[in-house]
Amino acid sequence: DVKVTQSSRYLVKRTGEKVFLECVQDMDHENMFWYRQDPGLGLRLIYFSYDVKMKEKGDIPEGYSVSREKKERFSLILESASTNQTSMYLCASSPPGQGIGKNIQYFGAGTRLSVL
């Protein structure tokens, strides 16, 4: 079974702190994604990565950055946390979809971040 592990289930941080959310997958997937989930807004893509050291902005990248130094690990960084970044953060990974006609993403359990 594919396993995507997010380092923390719950985090409480103060405004202005630098926050790191870590995600590790064990299936050698090329693609990794960070989403935030808010009531009524669904899942919104923050950043994604096709390969090591590669990153692409998603729909809501402002206030976030990412790092992918190893294939299995994708980190989301909040440089200076703000209260409007209080949310559920979900990490996902996927193999390349072109060869199989599908695009399946495997998700971690999420990190609920509260910024006070």
Next chain:
Amino acid sequence: GENVEQHPSTLSVQEGDSAVIKCTYSDSASNYFPWYKQELGKGPQLIIDIRSNVGEKKDQRIAVTLNKTAKHFSLHITETQPEDSAVYFCAPTQHVDEKLTFGTGTRLTIIP
């Protein structure tokens, strides 16, 4: 980009009845249509998907139907059970596009 609408946003059905969730999309190039289920405290998980060359697919109590002309597809759950209570997301896309654009979700509650 893809504009995805999902209806209804909440749905309550009596145990044993059927539930239907509809997803409308804008990009006529979309050719892959998955549904994800998110149980409480977990991340979303793929439960069923369909490709554009197929009009309907069934897997036990769940099915997905596609109307490419009208640009919508639906999730059907029959004989609902308490474990079907969850949030459901659609994510229409082109399978060559590694990203997914998710709908806003439908919270399904099964009433015992």
